[in-house]
Amino acid sequence: GLYRFRGATIRNILQFKDRFPDGPCSQVRLTVNYRSHPAIIDFYNRWMEAQTWEAGGQTFRYAKRIVPQPERSFPAVPAVLRVGASSEAGWHQEVLAFLTALRTQGQLTDWNQVAFLFHSVKNEGVVALAQFLEQHGIAVYSPRSNQFFDREEIRLMIGALIALFPQFPTVRKWNANAELEIWDYYDQACYAAFAQVAAAPENIDLKHWIGHRRADHAPLRRNADYAFSGLFYELLKFPLFSRYLDEERFKGGVQDTRAMRNLAIFSQLLGKFE
Incomplete structure (x- = not known):
């Protein structure tokens, strides 16, 4: 991870020893995996050896073979398996069934x-899997997957802010026929979703x-003496939003505090806008 933090390329590590004469710079090979099952390590070695690590006269990986911790014993169990199906829906079900079985068995x-490892967490298939798992009660933490504005707490907050301004559908149009694709997100994913839950007893x-705030805002012709962030914090006092800030969520780990962090980020976005 050294070269990543300083913004250099992989060559910074691979060619490091070539910048010094023999002696002052020694190379230490870290080849023992102290954690993984031997079957996992064997699978890794075979997969890595099957790849091409040279291109254009340059080498992008040191030739090495990882070995398990020699003095450690491991159970004779399947350590590497394939979960797959002929369709995306079937694959989702297979993954869910596999995870549920592990949980049921106490594993x-x-x-x-x-943990899931993907080439990119922004891939449509990856996003679809994350959404499927969450729909079935398995929270997914993936801060780089661009799902921030798909999160329930963010959609409800945006919907609530829209609900406070009855003139919003009109003032956003620069002409009678104006349409933007993002408006479907505002109207359906945010406002409609908020209106539905807000109607609950x-x-x-x-x-x-x-209702009172809408009446106050309806005749607005100039800026109010408060900002969106003020309305945001007022909304947080209601149970629909305060539930996301419950201290009990800290006991549940990263996933349970995600909504809290997302709302904090949203408040920062409002602050920057203002």
């Missing part, structure tokens, strides 16, 4: 013990507050 005690106080 997993916390979903934090599961337990959110009656929020509904009344929204």
